[in-house]
Amino acid sequence: MKENKHPKKPDSFEADETALVEYGAMASAQPVLATLDDLKPNPSLEAVRAALFRFTERLHTLLTANPDPVLREQIRSEATKRLEGLGVADARRLTKEAVAIAKPEKPAVEEGTLQFREPEPWPEPVDGAGLLDDLTKVFERYVVLPAHGAIALALWLLWTYVFEAFHFAPILALTSPTKRCGKTITEEITNLLASRTLMAANITAAALFRTVEKFRPTLIIDEADTFLAADPDLVGLVNAGHTRNGSVIRLVGDTHEPRRFSVWCPKMIASIGPLPSDTLPDRSIMLFMRRRGAEEHVERLRLDRLDHDLEALRQRASRWARDNLSALRDADASVPEELNDRARDNWRTLIVVAERAAGLWPDRARRAAIVLSREAAEADDTHAIALLSDLRDTFTQIAVDRISSSALVAYLCDLEGRPWADYSRGKAITAPQIARLLRPFRITPRQIREGLETHKGYYLSHFSDAFTRYLPPKRPKRTSSDEGSASVVEPKRVLLVSPQSPLRTPRGEGDVSAVSPAPGPPSRKIAKNASLDELQAWFRSNYRWQQQQRRSPRRDT
Numbered sequence: 001m002k003e004n005k006h007p008k009k010p011d012s013f014e015a016d017e018t019a020l021v022e023y024g025a026m027a028s029a030q031p032v033l034a035t036l037d038d039l040k041p042n043p044s045l046e047a048v049r050a051a052l053f054r055f056t057e058r059l060h061t062l063l064t065a066n067p068d069p070v071l072r073e074q075i076r077s078e079a080t081k082r083l084e085g086l087g088v089a090d091a092r093r094l095t096k097e098a099v100a101i102a103k104p105e106k107p108a109v110e111e112g113t114l115q116f117r118e119p120e121p122w123p124e125p126v127d128g129a130g131l132l133d134d135l136t137k138v139f140e141r142y143v144v145l146p147a148h149g150a151i152a153l154a155l156w157l158l159w160t161y162v163f164e165a166f167h168f169a170p171i172l173a174l175t176s177p178t179k180r181c182g183k184t185i186t187e188e189i190t191n192l193l194a195s196r197t198l199m200a201a202n203i204t205a206a207a208l209f210r211t212v213e214k215f216r217p218t219l220i221i222d223e224a225d226t227f228l229a230a231d232p233d234l235v236g237l238v239n240a241g242h243t244r245n246g247s248v249i250r251l252v253g254d255t256h257e258p259r260r261f262s263v264w265c266p267k268m269i270a271s272i273g274p275l276p277s278d279t280l281p282d283r284s285i286m287l288f289m290r291r292r293g294a295e296e297h298v299e300r301l302r303l304d305r306l307d308h309d310l311e312a313l314r315q316r317a318s319r320w321a322r323d324n325l326s327a328l329r330d331a332d333a334s335v336p337e338e339l340n341d342r343a344r345d346n347w348r349t350l351i352v353v354a355e356r357a358a359g360l361w362p363d364r365a366r367r368a369a370i371v372l373s374r375e376a377a378e379a380d381d382t383h384a385i386a387l388l389s390d391l392r393d394t395f396t397q398i399a400v401d402r403i404s405s406s407a408l409v410a411y412l413c414d415l416e417g418r419p420w421a422d423y424s425r426g427k428a429i430t431a432p433q434i435a436r437l438l439r440p441f442r443i444t445p446r447q448i449r450e451g452l453e454t455h456k457g458y459y460l461s462h463f464s465d466a467f468t469r470y471l472p473p474k475r476p477k478r479t480s481s482d483e484g485s486a487s488v489v490e491p492k493r494v495l496l497v498s499p500q501s502p503l504r505t506p507r508g509e510g511d512v513s514a515v516s517p518a519p520g521p522p523s524r525k526i527a528k529n530a531s532l533d534e535l536q537a538w539f540r541s542n543y544r545w546q547q548q549q550r551r552s553p554r555r556d557t
Contacts, residue, residue, distance in 0.1 A: 028066070029075045032058045036079060042087040052098045055079065059102035069120040070322065072099060077123075114215065116196040119311065122319035129359030131316050132158060138310070139189060142301045143182040144292045146375075148368035152285055153186070155350040155365055160195040160218045160266040161321035162353070165328040167244045170346035173284035174270040177384050177440055178470060181289040183270040185301055187220050190268055192303075192310050193317070194218040202226075205233040209248045209261040212241070218266040228269075229276030237263045242283040282342045285350075288375055288440060291469040324356055331356060336370050343373040383419060384437050385470055390418060392467050395460045402448050404457035405431035431456070441466040 035054040039047060063072060076099045083091035135154035139145060145153070156172045163169055172190075174183045191197045198217040211217065221228070221238075228235060240246035241263040252259045275281055292298065333351040335344045347369040354365035394403070394411055403411075412420040413428045423429035435445055438458075443466060448457040 028062065029071065029078070032062055032075055033078055033082070036082050039083075039086055039088075048083075048088055048094070052094060056098045056102045059099065060104065063102060064104045067104060070123070070319075072103070073123045075099070114198065114211070116198070116215065116217065117314070118196075119314035119318045121322050122312075122315040124319075125323060126316045126320040128158075128320055128324070128353075128357030129361055131313070131320055132354075132357050132361055134313060135193065135317075138193070138313070139186070141299050142189060143185045143298060144290070144296050145182070145186075146288055146290065146372075148364075148371050149287045151364050151368045152287065152350070152372060153190070155353055155361075155368075156266075156285065157190060157194050158317055158320070158357075159350055159353050161317050162325050162328050163195075163266050163349075164216075165325055165331075166349045166352070168345045168349055169242055169244075169264055169266055170349060171238070171242070171280065171284040172266075172268040173275055173280065173286050174268070174289055175274060175286065176272055176289040176291075178291070179272060181291045183289055184222070186287075186289075187222060187268065187270055188301065188303060189306075190218075191220055192307055193313060194266070195317070195321075203234070205231060205237055208234065208237050209250075209263050212263050212265045213261040216265050218268070220268045220270075222270050224269045224271040224276055225273050228271075235277045235280070238267065238269070239277075239279050239283060241265060241267060283346070285346055285372060286375060287372070293465070293469055328352060328356060333362070336366050338370050339373050343369070347373070383423070384440065386419070387412075387434070387437050388441070388463070388466055388470055390415060390420075391458075391463060392471060395463070401460045402457055404448060404455040405434065405445055406455075408434065408458065441470070 032055060035058060036051050039051050043051075059072075059075060076095050079095045079098075080092050083095065088094070132154045135157055136150045139150040139153050153172070156170070159166075174186055176183055187199065191199050196215065196217045197220060198211070198215070199220045199222065201222045203211075203219075203221065208219070212219070228238075237248060240248065244264050246264045247260045247262050249258055249260055251257065269275065269280070269284070275284070331352045333348060333355045335348050335351060339347060347365070351362065351365045351369065354361040390412060391408075394408070395401075398411075409420075409429060409431055412418065412434075414421070420429045423433065431445070438444070443458070443462050445456045445458060446462075448455045448459070
């Protein structure tokens with residue numbers, strides 16, 4: 001009795017969706033495999049050659065109409081089994097070469113035409129948790145990321161393969177206080193791993209919506225701080241692309257026919273400083289990049305080698321997306337209550353991917369959502385590095401280990417050639433503005449206690465990490481008496497100035513506010529290398545004059 005080689009149809013369409021797909025695929029492959037049916041056990045070389053010739057012709061016709069790499073691999077595997085069962089030597093190599101010949105040739109592409117990487121799906125089902133683990137390791141191998149940053153990147157990257165199953169498309173935003181913080185390396189790795197990537201260091205609004213409408217790429221926008229803020233139309237399109245129905249209406253053709261262009265696709269944006277628009281962070285998963293510290297070590301990135309090394313990961317991601325796209329369309333997941341409404345929309349998409357991947361990833365995704373959603377960039381980072389530099393000089397020059405916010409404001413505003421005296425619309429910088437500038441460096445004002453007095457201010461020890469990461473090393477000054485050693489002043493003192501208690505006064509001298517006011521305003525100039533005693537005298541004189549001005553009755557002019 002002749003063996004029935006045709007696949008068995010599933011009993012019901014609802015019973016086994018995977019079996020139904022395999023049945024449909026292999027049913028279309030039967031005319032190709034039928035070319036091997038006439039071979040007898042231990043066939044001659046001529047018979048095998050003739051059968052494989054017919055096999056290649058029919059497979060070429062099938063793949064031209066349906067260039068499905070998974071179907072092609074299934075046919076190759078089945079043909080190999082049949083030839084091996086007939087006793088054909090080296091059957092695996094023969095079928096592999098036959099399939100390679102049958103593959104349709106790709107059409108020629110003109111120079112400059114946009115091309116996208118289309119990885120062939122992995123031949124076997126892929127474990128989602130293992131795939132995400134491997135994606136995380138790639139980022140951690142080459143770049144220093146914030147806590148949970150690699151987890152967010154791995155989830156977002158895998159989501160780019162299945163984003164059409166969701167309603168929201170969260171932007172992956174990379175911001176840093178300054179350059180050389182790992183943004184470009186992160187973008188390069190994403191460009192090699194994400195689905196249909198397109199890198200653009202500059203793009204116009206018209207180019208964006210036409211490109212997205214035609215190709216649905218994963219758009220990687222670099223150096224957004226140099227051009228995005230100057231183009232409000234482009235910012236509007238990026239914002240609109242956060243949802244599936246995001247679109248723009250334009251008139252096309254000689255008849256000016258209105259047409260809708262979609263702007264919905266995955267987007268990664270990198271910027272030095274905060275994002276150029278206040279509306280973008282709400283639509284983004286923010287990663288605040290930092291410069292690599294001396295104790296942090298990563299491997300050097302070799303793009304010429306990495307592209308080949310990551311091919312297997314791209315194939316696995318493509319296969320996982322193929323197998324899970326239908327299930328993800330109707331999937332949902334619980335989101336941490338700590339997140340606001342917009343953050344819940346952003347993270348729900350990634351948490352759904354994590355739930356589908358299973359393993360430890362659902363918990364990892366929720367922890368990452370909580371931690372990364374709490375962080376915010378509210379500072380004007382254009383001045384952030386300059387402020388850090390001046391603060392390092394301040395602590396070094398006046399030799400203190402802590403300083404109150406009010407004393408810091410006064411000192412900064414009297415530095416010649418610096419922007420702090422007219423920082424905001426001609427007005428001096430304030431303590432809250434200093435706090436906002438320092439917040440991205442994870443430096444916040446603390447309570448400073450000196451005796452019975454308590455003030456808001458900053459400790460020198462809290463700046464050590466930021467000074468090391470973002471400022472060049474500073475050489476210590478050498479003394480004239482010892483050419484071989486540096487003169488280092490040990491910071492032991494504290495400079496406290498506040499409206500209630502401007503200066504610490506020795507016991508028995510009373511409050512400085514009781515001292516008779518100075519006859520005129522103090523000088524606005526103070527040497528940058530002034531000693532602590534000179535600084536104390538200047539603050540005392542300035543405070544007396546301000547108090548006198550408040551007590552004096554106003555005169556009508």
